[in-house]
Amino acid sequence: MKTVVEMTNIHKRYDGQQVETHALQGISLHIKEGEFVSITGPSGCGKSTLLSIMGLMDTASEGSYQIASVDTQGLKVDQRTQIRNQHIGFVFQSFNLIDSLTVFENVALPLEHRGTSKNEIKQRVEDVLSQVDMLHRKDYRPNQLSGGQQQRIAIARALVGNPDLILVDEPTGNLDSKNGDQVMALLAQLNKDGATIVMVTHDSRYSRCATREVQLLDGKIVSEQQSDVDLQGVA
Ligand SMILES: Nc1ncnc2c1ncn2[C@@H]1O[C@H](COP(=O)(O)OP(=O)(O)OP(=O)(O)O)[C@@H](O)[C@H]1O
Numbered sequence: 001m002k003t004v005v006e007m008t009n010i011h012k013r014y015d016g017q018q019v020e021t022h023a024l025q026g027i028s029l030h031i032k033e034g035e036f037v038s039i040t041g042p043s044g045c046g047k048s049t050l051l052s053i054m055g056l057m058d059t060a061s062e063g064s065y066q067i068a069s070v071d072t073q074g075l076k077v078d079q080r081t082q083i084r085n086q087h088i089g090f091v092f093q094s095f096n097l098i099d100s101l102t103v104f105e106n107v108a109l110p111l112e113h114r115g116t117s118k119n120e121i122k123q124r125v126e127d128v129l130s131q132v133d134m135l136h137r138k139d140y141r142p143n144q145l146s147g148g149q150q151q152r153i154a155i156a157r158a159l160v161g162n163p164d165l166i167l168v169d170e171p172t173g174n175l176d177s178k179n180g181d182q183v184m185a186l187l188a189q190l191n192k193d194g195a196t197i198v199m200v201t202h203d204s205r206y207s208r209c210a211t212r213e214v215q216l217l218d219g220k221i222v223s224e225q226q227s228d229v230d231l232q233g234v235a
Pocket of ligand 1: 014016023042043046
């Protein structure tokens with residue numbers, strides 16, 4: 001199995017006016033193709049910081065990070081953007097869909113940035129919308145959909161470019177438990193179909209849907225557990 005994420009001794013320091021925050025203190029994490037890793041831990045332990053570095057939205061102060069065997073050290077901003085577009089899909093708590101575009105156009109965006117042909121875009125967008133069971137809503141606008149449906153569209157957008165890694169930040173945070181359960185069951189199914197997923201969640205019931213649970217405390221990994229996927233109580 002290919003290694004998708006290879007982080008070694010990652011540190012992150014934020015310089016404040018008076019105090020420096022040492023948000024990540026020597027994180028080493030290797031994630032293989034096909035894994036579903038959940039990241040949990042109390043508020044302020046560094047989960048978002050870790051996800052931002054993994055998603056190349058921020059840089060580490062120290063340590064090395066390779067994604068899909070590409071070394072990210074010393075890259076310029078446009079190179080990071082290119083690697084991000086090529087290798088990573090994102091799903092956020094607040095969906096981050098564009099209301100002035102249709103569902104189809106929202107999902108097509110990552111492929112348009114890559115310069116994919118119109119025919120290929122149509123095929124691929126319809127495929128992923130079917131995968132998340134939303135093809136019948138392709139001409140709707142996001143604000144005409146429920147929260148759960150919007151999150152499924154956001155997941156389709158993350159999938160459309162066939163990324164090596166899908167990063168998911170509190171995907172159920174804005175959803176009621178029924179929609180949250182459905183979104184989580186969809187993520188578990190996508191992982192079974194081969195997607196590599198890293199998910200930050202506060203919800204221990206959902207972290208059990210992952211194949212590995214990583215717990216952070218004060219910027220360090222304090223526990224790592226392989227788990228049998230447990231969808232009990234989740235739709
Ligand atoms: N841009 C920033 N500037 C300064 N300090 C920051 C910045 N971002 C995060 N921090 C600090 O780094 C530490 C880790 O923050 P982070 O947001 O990664 O935690 P978290 O585990 O995601 O928290 P939460 O669960 O509340 O979202 C915290 O002490 C936070 O105050």
